[in-house]
Amino acid sequence: MSRTSRPVDRNLVLVGFMGSGKSTIGRRCAQALRFRFHDTDALVEHRAGKSVADIFAEDGEACFRALESDAVRDLARERRAVIATGGGVVMDSANVARLRRTGYVILLWADAAEILARCGTRATRPLLASAEDPAERITSLLARREPCYRSAAHAVVETTGLPREEAVERVLAAYHSLVESSRHRHASNPA
Ligand code: S3P
Numbered sequence: 001m002s003r004t005s006r007p008v009d010r011n012l013v014l015v016g017f018m019g020s021g022k023s024t025i026g027r028r029c030a031q032a033l034r035f036r037f038h039d040t041d042a043l044v045e046h047r048a049g050k051s052v053a054d055i056f057a058e059d060g061e062a063c064f065r066a067l068e069s070d071a072v073r074d075l076a077r078e079r080r081a082v083i084a085t086g087g088g089v090v091m092d093s094a095n096v097a098r099l100r101r102t103g104y105v106i107l108l109w110a111d112a113a114e115i116l117a118r119c120g121t122r123a124t125r126p127l128l129a130s131a132e133d134p135a136e137r138i139t140s141l142l143a144r145r146e147p148c149y150r151s152a153a154h155a156v157v158e159t160t161g162l163p164r165e166e167a168v169e170r171v172l173a174a175y176h177s178l179v180e181s182s183r184h185r186h187a188s189n190p191a
Pocket residue numbers: 016017018019022041052085086087088089124125126127
């Protein structure tokens with residue numbers, strides 16, 4: 001797939017742990033940018049005809065990850081879209097490469113305590129619902145995944161303690177700044 005030629009057409013991709021606000025913040029960014037909004041979990045659920053929790057329970061995590069990679073591949077073909085991804089998308093380097101080819105990847109970072117507070121409805125999140133100690137599961141998963149989140153991202157927005165509207169503003173600012181620096185690179189090196 002070719003690289004998007006116009007920086008302004010590149011997707012805004014949100015990565016981050018469960019409960020980091022990818023869908024809520026993503027929807028608001030899409031409205032502000034007048035981009036379409038997509039969510040990898042929603043596309044997986046639509047195609048499978050069942051919830052993420054049911055896919056995990058009935059078909060297993062490996063099946064979910066395969067469906068998720070298909071969703072990433074298809075959504076990465078979009079232009080001018082905001083794509084909210086499931087928290088485990090960054091664990092597959094092929095997913096990351098596809099998303100970075102056509103978009104700017106922004107990490108929504110929150111610390112473990114805030115994630116635990118935000119994931120109140122964890123029955124819908126099979127990786128937490130299956131844990132005896134959700135706080136311990138969050139801390140260990142977050143530690144294991146942090147390097148993947150950070151290396152996937154073109155920019156990081158720290159959301160711990162931040163009101164949602166402020167997080168939206170910071171994501172938009174990060175996206176615009178990435179577009180601008182890419183424009184400058186294109187202008188000084190048109191070939
Ligand atoms: C997962 C995160 C979930 C969902 C699935 C697995 C993960 O998405 O994709 O339950 O591995 O972190 P959210 O990050 O939107 O909750």
